[in-house]
Amino acid sequence: MRYTNASLLNYEHFDWLKAIDFYKDDLSVLQKRLAEVAFKNTGKEVMADVEHFQNQIIVQRNNLEELSHGIYEHIHHVVEDSRVHAGRVAQPLVEEHSQKKDEFQSLMHVIKGLRSEFNHFIAKWI
Numbered sequence: 001m002r003y004t005n006a007s008l009l010n011y012e013h014f015d016w017l018k019a020i021d022f023y024k025d026d027l028s029v030l031q032k033r034l035a036e037v038a039f040k041n042t043g044k045e046v047m048a049d050v051e052h053f054q055n056q057i058i059v060q061r062n063n064l065e066e067l068s069h070g071i072y073e074h075i076h077h078v079v080e081d082s083r084v085h086a087g088r089v090a091q092p093l094v095e096e097h098s099q100k101k102d103e104f105q106s107l108m109h110v111i112k113g114l115r116s117e118f119n120h121f122i123a124k125w126i
Contacts, residue, residue: 006081
């Protein structure tokens with residue numbers, strides 16, 4: 001079986017967790033800006049968009065929480081496997097790591113798209 005140095009995976013784990021924290025904070029900022037728009041504009045058109053963005057912020061915050069939880073579980077598996085294999089992890093965990101990386105990158109893409117869409121919305125109503 002092939003093995004990979006666990007420290008190579010850990011660097012990415014902590015980068016992902018830092019990015020997740022950043023995007024959680026970013027969603028909070030978007031929520032505050034959304035509240036300002038809703039307070040200043042009460043028309044039907046703007047309120048429909050406000051509701052859309054409120055829902056998306058909730059969904060993406062939940063997605064960040066789930067991803068964070070999944071990363072912590074993966075870290076636990078890596079730590080346990082590295083104890084058994086002297087600081088190395090078996091190939092199945094490397095493949096799991098790759099899947100987590102894909103999940104992370106996909107979610108970051110979605111959130112960046114949401115932020116871009118949100119910025120266009122804000123420009124229209126402020």
